[in-house]
């Protein structure tokens with residue numbers, strides 16, 4: 001079972017209590033009225049899909065109900081760290097070479 005550490009509850013809980021709500025650190029255009037269709041489309045739909053570590057936004061839907069961010073490795077599905085919304089992503093040590 002995958003356990004996720006909620007940075008607000010400070011406890012590791014089963015993945016079933018959480019919902020992935022997409023990429024983290026995506027900024028909404030400051031003035032949507034002046035945004036072109038292409039810029040708006042990019043904001044809505046264009047996301048990086050890297051192999052390796054990625055910043056994601058999660059919701060502790062069956063717990064405290066708060067949003068937080070997580071760094072997850074897409075290869076191993078390991079949560080490297082979690083942190084509160086509004087905090088910058090933590091500096092990541094370089095990944096170990098095999």
Ligand SMILES: [Zn+2]
Nearest residue numbers: 006009060064
């Ligand atoms: Zn929580």
